[in-house]
Amino acid sequence: MANSEPGLADFTKHLRKWFETRQLSSETDYSEKLWIDIHTLFQVLAKGIDSTNPFSEAVCEPDNPAWTLRSHAAEFKVCQRIVNIFLFMDGLHYVNNGDWQQRYIFNNEQRLEEYLRCMLGHVALLQLYGDNCDHIELVRTVSNSMDPFREAFRHADISKTCANMNYRNIQIGTKLIGLTMARWMEQLKGTRHVGSITSDKPVQICNQGQGTNTKEATADGVRQNGHMPIVEMMEDGTTDVVKKLIKKGKDMTDEVKKRLIETVKDSTNPEKTMEDILDTVSKCTAPGNACVQSALESVHTSVTPVPPNPADHDPSAISASA
Structure with a gap:
């Protein structure tokens, strides 16, 4: 598969390693097994999105001093869930007594898992919290708060792993990665474990009146900071x-x-x-x-x-x- 994107080429290399370590009978079996693994990773996100930890409290309260638990319960919940999405992308789990662990579920395939965590996390931000300016501002706040946290615990920033990868158009088997993940997020949204902030500011009006249009203003800022590869989709x-x-x-x-x-x-x-x-x-x-x-x-x-691929089990799918 020829491609000019370093991230995509590296992602493909690790996908090939995934295929090479398994002895399955057909390309269909390969793609089905991989999608099972990806969905298992999605379930980790789904189960952890509503969890509480000291870091989410430390981010959401100081950054929003005007909030009160009584009148801003929805805002606190959404903020904490956005924090959990970023923690999921980095593979971080709170243990106890202020200790954090970086956990992987793919044995010996951590780099592939990092790509998939990054994709799942950004699709979650897009689908769950990409519908109004208040949500987007919270995503930015949380994203900016993650860097000092990572530095303190010497954790890598996995949320940038999938930057510059157009994974809406990446296909595994008969499924497009971006659309398949987005469909899962829509199902998650129906479980009432996501929450939302009532806002009269749709994404189309974010940053209006600042001398430039929404997409240019926000996309430039995001690219400079490198935090959210697909946030411009949230705003255009x-x-x-x-x-x-x-x-x-x-x-x-x-x-x-x-x-x-x-x-x-x-x-x-x-x-x-x-x-x-x-x-x-x-x-x-x-x-x-x-x-x-x-x-x-x-x-x-x-x-x-x-032309047909001579290698029966090369991941040409x-x-x-x-």
């Missing part, structure tokens, strides 16, 4: 389109899902193709299958034949578009 409205595609996707047949994957994968410009499909789906009011079929018909792709 992309999250609404992604959520709509997820909702439409529930009604898609397996045949249409396969065609969607193949269309993006085989196009000469996969990222542009994906953007065109998302744009068409976002404007469509028909049921999911019809919307995606319409999107596939509207995009113009130039397909180049891909893994593909990406930069």
Whole structure:
């Protein structure tokens, strides 16, 4: 798989190592087993998002002195859950007496797990807390508070591991990583363990009146600080389109899902193709299958034949578009 992104190339290298250590009978078995492992990691995030620890209290209270527990209970809860997402990305678990441990669940595959933790964490921030300015400001506050904490305990910043990786378009087997993870987050949102802050400031108006548009102002700041690789999606409205595609996707047949994957994968410009499909789906009011079929018909792709892979168990089912 050719790609110009160092992060993506390294991620692919560790995926290949994952495949090489397993003796499975087919590429389908490989991708299914990997998705089981990724979902197990998601469950770690889901179980820990509502936990309490001294660090979340230390971050959320001093940074927001005007809050009171009685009148700002929702804000405290959301702040603590955002802290837990960042702790999940770094693999940090509170033990007791102020002690923290960095734990991994993938044996001998820690680097791959770090990439996946980073992706899951940022997709969680996008899907769960990317819908208004108050949420985004809390994400920034927590992100800025993590650096001194990491320095104090000499922990690495894993939240930057997946920076500059367009994992919305990375495919494992028949699934796109970003959309699959986003669908899990939507399910998590329905469990009432996520919470939200009532706000009259949608993402489209964040930073208005500062002499520049929202996306440029926030994206530049994020890139300089390097904290949140996909936060610009939270602020330019992309999250609404992604959520709509997820909702439409529930009604898609397996045949249409396969065609969607193949269309993006085989196009000469996969990222542009994906953007065109998302744009068409976002404007469509028909049921999911019809919307995606319409999107596939509207995009113009130039397909180049891909020669068969001579290695039966090489992870050729893994593909990406930069």
